[in-house]
Amino acid sequence: MSRTWVLSSGPSTTQGHKRMILGYLDAGTGSLILQTVLGGAAGLIVFFKTSGRRLFQRNSKTEHPAAAGEVPAEHTTEA
Amino acid sequence: MDGSAPLGGAYDPGSFRDPASRVFHSRDNVYRALSAEGLAGWHALRASPRFDEWVSSGRLVGTEEIVEDGLTMLRHDRIPFWSYPYEWSFSMLRDAALLHLDLLEEALQTGLTLKDATSFNVQFVGASPIFIDVGSFTEYEAGEPWLGYSQFCRQFLYPLLIRAHADVAFQPLLRGSLDGIPAKTAREFLHAQRTLKRGVLTDVVLQARAERTMRASERNVRSELSAAGFNAEVILGNVRRLRKTIRKTTWAPGASPWSDYATCEHVATQRGIKEDFVRAIAGARRRDLVWDLGANDAHFSVAIAGDCDTIVAVDGDEETIDHVYRQLRQDGPANVLPLVMNLADPSPGLGWRGLERGPLEARGAPDLVLMLALVHHLVIGSNLPLASLIEWLASLGAEVVFEWVPLEDEMSRRLMVNKRRTEVHADYTEDHLRRNLDGRFAIVDERALEGRRLFHLRPKP
Numbered sequence: 152m153s154r155t156w157v158l159s160s161g162p163s164t165t166q167g168h169k170r171m172i173l174g175y176l177d178a179g180t181g182s183l184i185l186q187t188v189l190g191g192a193a194g195l196i197v198f199f200k201t202s203g204r205r206l207f208q209r210n211s212k213t214e215h216p217a218a219a220g221e222v223p224a225e226h227t228t229e230a
Numbered sequence: 231m232d233g234s235a236p237l238g239g240a241y242d243p244g245s246f247r248d249p250a251s252r253v254f255h256s257r258d259n260v261y262r263a264l265s266a267e268g269l270a271g272w273h274a275l276r277a278s279p280r281f282d283e284w285v286s287s288g289r290l291v292g293t294e295e296i297v298e299d300g301l302t303m304l305r306h307d308r309i310p311f312w313s314y315p316y317e318w319s320f321s322m323l324r325d326a327a328l329l330h331l332d333l334l335e336e337a338l339q340t341g342l343t344l345k346d347a348t349s350f351n352v353q354f355v356g357a358s359p360i361f362i363d364v365g366s367f368t369e370y371e372a373g374e375p376w377l378g379y380s381q382f383c384r385q386f387l388y389p390l391l392i393r394a395h396a397d398v399a400f401q402p403l404l405r406g407s408l409d410g411i412p413a414k415t416a417r418e419f420l421h422a423q424r425t426l427k428r429g430v431l432t433d434v435v436l437q438a439r440a441e442r443t444m445r446a447s448e449r450n451v452r453s454e455l456s457a458a459g460f461n462a463e464v465i466l467g468n469v470r471r472l473r474k475t476i477r478k479t480t481w482a483p484g485a486s487p488w489s490d491y492a493t494c495e496h497v498a499t500q501r502g503i504k505e506d507f508v509r510a511i512a513g514a515r516r517r518d519l520v521w522d523l524g525a526n527d528a529h530f531s532v533a534i535a536g537d538c539d540t541i542v543a544v545d546g547d548e549e550t551i552d553h554v555y556r557q558l559r560q561d562g563p564a565n566v567l568p569l570v571m572n573l574a575d576p577s578p579g580l581g582w583r584g585l586e587r588g589p590l591e592a593r594g595a596p597d598l599v600l601m602l603a604l605v606h607h608l609v610i611g612s613n614l615p616l617a618s619l620i621e622w623l624a625s626l627g628a629e630v631v632f633e634w635v636p637l638e639d640e641m642s643r644r645l646m647v648n649k650r651r652t653e654v655h656a657d658y659t660e661d662h663l664r665r666n667l668d669g670r671f672a673i674v675d676e677r678a679l680e681g682r683r684l685f686h687l688r689p690k691p
Contacts, residue, residue: 181440182380183451187460189432191467200458201451 251365347378373456384410524604
């Protein structure tokens with residue numbers, strides 16, 4: 152059976168992984184939310200389901216992370 | 231380079247950011263080492279119904295899975311000559327952007343996505359863009375946003391918008407920052423009425439605003455978006471929107487001093503003689519790589535394209551190279567790669583440790599160099615010492631077709647209009663030229679050309 156090369160920060164076998172590692176690139180928080188605004192009807196639904204609207208509020212820089220990021224979308228009143 | 235690559239090879243110094251996949255070179259072949267994630271991504275790509283079509287149409291680099299020394303790895307087709315976005319003209323970057331978007335759309339339609347959106351994932355084979363980073367493909371997982379959107383804007387969209395609407399050359403900006411142009415910087419170029427141009431308000435102004443507003447945020451937006459039902463349709467909506475924006479973004483350059491160069495009297499009369507001289511040299515034996523420096527409309531590159539494998543046609547005038555590119559794209563030949571570069575300031579080594587993006591000379595030694603009607607621009611126009619120029623030419627180790635343009639020539643005089651003789655290096659004489667050639671080159675042939683002189687030079691061992 153063949154092997155993969157052991158890359159410095161990657162796993163060394165072909166087994167036991169399902170989830171991809173996508174995040175080596177810093178995508179930018181604002182850009183991630185912006186693509187929901189600009190991504191057509193499907194994007195707007197996601198935008199209003201999240202707290203993305205705060206993107207355009209002047210005081211969003213000061214929001215508490217826990218308040219914005221850890222409240223499940225279905226529990227917000229924005230959907 | 232850190233670490234040793236498989237097969238006794240060496241990792242490519244420009245391939246290290248993605249921990250799942252790294253390019254290395256061994257025995258003149260190009261390989262890709264994969265982690266387990268990288269291999270899963272490759273298998274997903276290979277199983278895609280689009281893969282064979284992408285490769286056969288020349289949009290994706292030819293790739294095969296091999297096992298050597300018990301290791302699974304990929305072997306890629308070689309790209310004849312490496313180039314970088316800061317050496318491309320407007321239309322080249324535009325076509326590269328459209329290729330990226332087309333592949334991303336088709337990938338998403340078959341359950342794949344691209345991890346990133348860097349313009350360095352595209353190369354040119356002649357005048358055809360080709361996507362080279364097979365390791366970028368991976369399975370799309372529902373809920374994942376498009377991580378490359380911001381990068382696509384910085385490296386493709388903003389340079390195009392800045393050139394099209396502000397008429398500012400993007401090459402120096404991209405050379406100055408390999409990560410591309412930040413939204414905030416693009417915003418500065420695209421102010422006032424330019425805000426009304428397609429894509430500026432949505433992808434520049436809003437993005438700059440979003441980045442500024444969310445700068446201090448610690449929100450886990452990816453999880454938020456996933457929980458809110460983010461899906462491939464949102465990415466597809468953005469991809470299609472960006473494609474429309476880029477298709478409608480055009481550059482209408484002002485008059486370039488070189489755009490009607492071929493109609494100049496001295497060019498028209500001398501061109502036939504030069505072409506015969508160049509053709510005879512190029513036709514004597516087949517060569518792998520030819521550099522045409524100061525190529526202008528690439529007339530001589532096209533003339534000898536059948537006699538060599540690859541020609542790199544370099545000129546500092548973007549409008550001229552853009553025109554050449556569009557002509558080559560339409561009519562061929564397919565082995566001429568046009569590049570924008572000021573030869574008095576050629577691309578240096580850039581990026582991490584100065585090795586990530588190689589200088590011009592490190593990307594493949596030419597067998598033949600054409601330097602026609604260029605020396606006066608470099609020595610008179612840019613004040614390079616003639617001795618230094620000849621020394622650089624000799625360092626390439628290639629045969630050279632060199633055109634000497636004396637100080638008395640009409641085109642030299644034009645460059646001298648606002649200079650005194652004492653402001654040009656005193657060694658700009660044919661006598662000094664011959665002295666500089668002596669010891670470095672053998673003069674195989676020479677021909678007088680209305681006050682100018684053509685030389686066929688062969689490097690001395």
